[in-house]
Amino acid sequence: MKLDTKRKKVAIVGAGLVGALWSVILAKRGYIVDVYERRPDFRQAGYIGGRSINLALSERGWKAIEIAGIREKIEAVAIPMPGRMMHGLDGSLTFQPYGEKGQAINSVSRGGLNVELVNIADGHEQVHFHFNQICRGLDLETSAVRFEDGETGHRYTVEADLIFGTDGAFSAVRNTLQKLPRFNYSQHYIEHGYKELTIPPREDGSHRMDTHALHIWPRGHFMLIALPNLDGSFTCTLFLPFEGEESFKNLQTEQQVLAFFKKYFPDTLPLMPTLVEDFFDNPTAALVTVRCSPWNYGEKVLLIGDACHAIVPFFGQGMNAGFEDCTILDGLMDKYDEDWPAIIEEFNASRIEDANAIADLALANFVEMRDKVADPRFLLWKKIEKHLHERFPDEFQSVYSMVSFSHVPYSQALAEVSAHEELFERMLAIPKVDENWKGPEVEAVFKKWLGER
Amino acid sequence: MKLDTKRKKVAIVGAGLVGALWSVILAKRGYIVDVYERRPDFRQAGYIGGRSINLALSERGWKAIEIAGIREKIEAVAIPMPGRMMHGLDGSLTFQPYGEKGQAINSVSRGGLNVELVNIADGHEQVHFHFNQICRGLDLETSAVRFEDGETGHRYTVEADLIFGTDGAFSAVRNTLQKLPRFNYSQHYIEHGYKELTIPPREDGSHRMDTHALHIWPRGHFMLIALPNLDGSFTCTLFLPFEGEESFKNLQTEQQVLAFFKKYFPDTLPLMPTLVEDFFDNPTAALVTVRCSPWNYGEKVLLIGDACHAIVPFFGQGMNAGFEDCTILDGLMDKYDEDWPAIIEEFNASRIEDANAIADLALANFVEMRDKVADPRFLLWKKIEKHLHERFPDEFQSVYSMVSFSHVPYSQALAEVSAHEELFERMLAIPKVDENWKGPEVEAVFKKWLGER
Numbered sequence: 055m056k057l058d059t060k061r062k063k064v065a066i067v068g069a070g071l072v073g074a075l076w077s078v079i080l081a082k083r084g085y086i087v088d089v090y091e092r093r094p095d096f097r098q099a100g101y102i103g104g105r106s107i108n109l110a111l112s113e114r115g116w117k118a119i120e121i122a123g124i125r126e127k128i129e130a131v132a133i134p135m136p137g138r139m140m141h142g143l144d145g146s147l148t149f150q151p152y153g154e155k156g157q158a159i160n161s162v163s164r165g166g167l168n169v170e171l172v173n174i175a176d177g178h179e180q181v182h183f184h185f186n187q188i189c190r191g192l193d194l195e196t197s198a199v200r201f202e203d204g205e206t207g208h209r210y211t212v213e214a215d216l217i218f219g220t221d222g223a224f225s226a227v228r229n230t231l232q233k234l235p236r237f238n239y240s241q242h243y244i245e246h247g248y249k250e251l252t253i254p255p256r257e258d259g260s261h262r263m264d265t266h267a268l269h270i271w272p273r274g275h276f277m278l279i280a281l282p283n284l285d286g287s288f289t290c291t292l293f294l295p296f297e298g299e300e301s302f303k304n305l306q307t308e309q310q311v312l313a314f315f316k317k318y319f320p321d322t323l324p325l326m327p328t329l330v331e332d333f334f335d336n337p338t339a340a341l342v343t344v345r346c347s348p349w350n351y352g353e354k355v356l357l358i359g360d361a362c363h364a365i366v367p368f369f370g371q372g373m374n375a376g377f378e379d380c381t382i383l384d385g386l387m388d389k390y391d392e393d394w395p396a397i398i399e400e401f402n403a404s405r406i407e408d409a410n411a412i413a414d415l416a417l418a419n420f421v422e423m424r425d426k427v428a429d430p431r432f433l434l435w436k437k438i439e440k441h442l443h444e445r446f447p448d449e450f451q452s453v454y455s456m457v458s459f460s461h462v463p464y465s466q467a468l469a470e471v472s473a474h475e476e477l478f479e480r481m482l483a484i485p486k487v488d489e490n491w492k493g494p495e496v497e498a499v500f501k502k503w504l505g506e507r
Numbered sequence: 508m509k510l511d512t513k514r515k516k517v518a519i520v521g522a523g524l525v526g527a528l529w530s531v532i533l534a535k536r537g538y539i540v541d542v543y544e545r546r547p548d549f550r551q552a553g554y555i556g557g558r559s560i561n562l563a564l565s566e567r568g569w570k571a572i573e574i575a576g577i578r579e580k581i582e583a584v585a586i587p588m589p590g591r592m593m594h595g596l597d598g599s600l601t602f603q604p605y606g607e608k609g610q611a612i613n614s615v616s617r618g619g620l621n622v623e624l625v626n627i628a629d630g631h632e633q634v635h636f637h638f639n640q641i642c643r644g645l646d647l648e649t650s651a652v653r654f655e656d657g658e659t660g661h662r663y664t665v666e667a668d669l670i671f672g673t674d675g676a677f678s679a680v681r682n683t684l685q686k687l688p689r690f691n692y693s694q695h696y697i698e699h700g701y702k703e704l705t706i707p708p709r710e711d712g713s714h715r716m717d718t719h720a721l722h723i724w725p726r727g728h729f730m731l732i733a734l735p736n737l738d739g740s741f742t743c744t745l746f747l748p749f750e751g752e753e754s755f756k757n758l759q760t761e762q763q764v765l766a767f768f769k770k771y772f773p774d775t776l777p778l779m780p781t782l783v784e785d786f787f788d789n790p791t792a793a794l795v796t797v798r799c800s801p802w803n804y805g806e807k808v809l810l811i812g813d814a815c816h817a818i819v820p821f822f823g824q825g826m827n828a829g830f831e832d833c834t835i836l837d838g839l840m841d842k843y844d845e846d847w848p849a850i851i852e853e854f855n856a857s858r859i860e861d862a863n864a865i866a867d868l869a870l871a872n873f874v875e876m877r878d879k880v881a882d883p884r885f886l887l888w889k890k891i892e893k894h895l896h897e898r899f900p901d902e903f904q905s906v907y908s909m910v911s912f913s914h915v916p917y918s919q920a921l922a923e924v925s926a927h928e929e930l931f932e933r934m935l936a937i938p939k940v941d942e943n944w945k946g947p948e949v950e951a952v953f954k955k956w957l958g959e960r
Contacts, residue, residue, distance in 0.1 A: 224686070232694070233677070235793040236749070240693035241685070296689070340688040 072359030110370030255286025521674030525812030563823030708739025
């Protein structure tokens with residue numbers, strides 16, 4: 055069934071990153087798009103900060119941005135981070151590249167990128183934004199969306215040929231679907247919360263640390279990270295258990311906070327003049343993983359992005375996964391000649407497994423970031439990974455690279471994890487491997503492993 | 508903190524099995540209890556049938572019933588089922604006892620039991636029922652419950668010293684808590700649905716099959732069961748995948764239904780004169796597992812029963828687990844001298860693991876019921892289990908018995924599963940064990956296994 059001309063009215067619920075980008079892609083294809091957002095227009099009202107984690111835009115995200123035809127505009131607001139900079143307790147710095155020369159993930163401010171995307175979308179005559187409109191769920195009989203005007207309290211419904219729920223981890227669209235029989239759903243919070251902190255620019259506007267890195271202070275069960283902003287500042291995030299010995303619960307006074315930072319992050323104290331104020335002004339936020347299925351309701355309602363697969367931020371893939379949803383849907387529009395029932399069916403059948411895979415990978419990467427990156431064995435393994443990839447580019451790619459620098463399905467990357475762990479164990483068992491990590495024994499072990507696959 | 512006299516007003520949301528029984532136990536202890544129920548009074552309106560699965564009341568349930576002091580009244584409406592009666596494709600019958608002589612699970616009609624419990628509770632002057640009152644969630648600021656009168660539409664809130672959410676798998680109380688940060692929640696549906704069918708009594712009012720058994724027609728990926736009722740009928744339940752070759756989806760016509768029953772359940776056709784009518788009149792219902800944590804909100808709101816741990820029916824433990832919640836809370840009231848914050852804290856800390864365990868056991872038991880019970884190896888193992896328990900009553904109890912005939916925590920029973928599977932494998936490897944299942948080799952293998960634990 056070819057999409058007929060009548061079937062071109064699209065309603066998008068949520069003007070966040072995925073909703074805004076998706077509206078641009080749909081408008082490019084000729085759809086008439088109305089985007090409804092519960093917040094007031096954050097271009098005027100100001101994007102509410104204080105609890106954001108900077109984003110790490112990588113390959114999967116860029117692909118969708120290219121499809122939307124706006125790569126140059128987004129590059130202008132992104133800062134490449136070719137590697138991690140680890141901060142030891144003694145102030146020592148260790149840089150660890152994420153990929154090959156020229157590869158980087160990119161620091162982007164959530165608010166800045168969202169404003170940019172809404173501005174770009176708003177420039178399309180076929181896209182209309184409706185701010186301050188609170189979604190009150192779906193009318194299941196008619197597949198219409200219920201809204202309430204945040205200002206007037208007026209309640210109304212919107213019908214459309216296609217409805218996309220891009221309203222995030224606490225999606226109101228999904229909330230209606232959750233009540234349907236056979237709708238599988240889970241929300242799971244980890245034991246850690248996070249708090250946004252900041253390293254302001256120097257007086258001359260320059261960055262106080264190396265700009266081209268994602269800074270990490272790995273401390274075992276918790277960590278601090280910092281990502282650069284264009285204005286010379288860094289957005290920092292402290293990830294810490296809510297309860298326990300070292301926890302948010304035990305950081306209730308100025309004295310406790312300062313003692314904690316002095317003990318674990320001494321090099322940050324001179325960089326964070328507003329640490330105490332930030333700590334007590336900014337909320338402690340929770341970290342959720344959301345999984346569900348199906349993602350559709352009938353043939354015209356579809357959830358995408360965090361609304362159906364919110365993940366923890368430790369692989370920097372939340373936004374990238376949401377943007378990749380757009381890439382995949384765009385490909386399916388070509389494949390099925392815009393026959394939406396077929397597109398929705400295939401998307402639902404194939405994409406959920408990948409979303410669950412990146413959810414698992416993100417949870418596992420927290421352990422890597424906060425703990426393993428400080429382990430010399432892990433650093434050695436990273437060097438060997440890099441070496442193997444250079445020697446055998448077609449045969450070997452690290453799981454990190456698959457996720458961040460390729461379009462290999464997430465489920466395939468997840469499936470590689472245990473094989474790579476096996477290889478890692480074998481490599482580390484080679485005598486004096488720390489000296490001979492480029493030697494013939496390493497290659498021999500690798501080839502044996504490859505042959506067994 | 509001793510409970511002061513002001514703190515005795517209790518609101519229970521939901522007059523189902525757990526809510527009604529819990530109101531009796533609380534009233535016995537002197538609490539003033541208001542029970543709110545969304546349905547009209549089902550004692551007058553009639554209990555809505557057509558999608559119930561008969562209950563199998565066992566040891567854990569009886570304990571709570573004894574605490575309420577109403578064992579005799581409930582015994583009068585329960586039919587003991589000391590074992591399973593397996594129906595082969597050829598009409599052959601195999602009886603398999605569930606436990607020792609004198610042990611039985613008990614068939615109880617959900618509607619009948621619910622009416623009985625509400626009548627008993629209503630006889631207490633301290634218990635008041637409010638039917639047709641729809642819970643609209645909690646007011647989190649005040650911990651009051653929001654209701655809407657189903658008849659007048661009047662909306663109001665109820666405050667109480669303690670609030671119990673016993674409003675089942677689709678709990679409105681829990682629905683409010685789900686929106687809180689750090690509330691973990693999952694609802695997962697299995698691929699099978701179920702449909703209630705019936706075997707009416709003979710004209711003389713007697714049962715058409717053996718009354719004292721739970722009848723099973725195990726057919727691999729699906730099954731039919733039948734539980735006796737007091738009126739001479741059996742309530743039957745067909746468990747079948749929603750989709751696939753043998754599925755509800757493929758049973759759309761009278762012809763298809765009759766052909767399906769003729770192929771797989773030929774002995775039931777003469778027993779079910781209203782099969783076709785029942786099949787198309789009764790809905791196909793879904794089977795959900797609900798897990799969540801925490802179960803409390805602050806110091807005075809607590810979920811119990813299906814509202815926090817709905818499970819699939821294959822271990823016959825849904826109601827029993829909910830009733831055991833009451834038993835445990837009753838014990839904690841003694842232990843903490845009715846200091847409710849302490850009671851709620853301990854209940855929450857200790858009971859969730861057991862609820863998750865019975866959820867897992869129930870899912871696993873579906874495979875046993877629909878498939879394994881027809882396997883001669885499994886039947887042999889059941890005989891060996893029984894023999895070992897008779898010989899070594901203190902050292903060996905089957906997992907089934909732990910769950911159904913003991914008060915061992917569910918988590919402990921679940922932890923035994925893999926050890927018992929290991930023993931089973933070793934037993935079945937003994938040469939000619941089918942002949943020598945009471946022999947010295949069996950005991951030797953058992954003692955070795957026991958010694959390794």
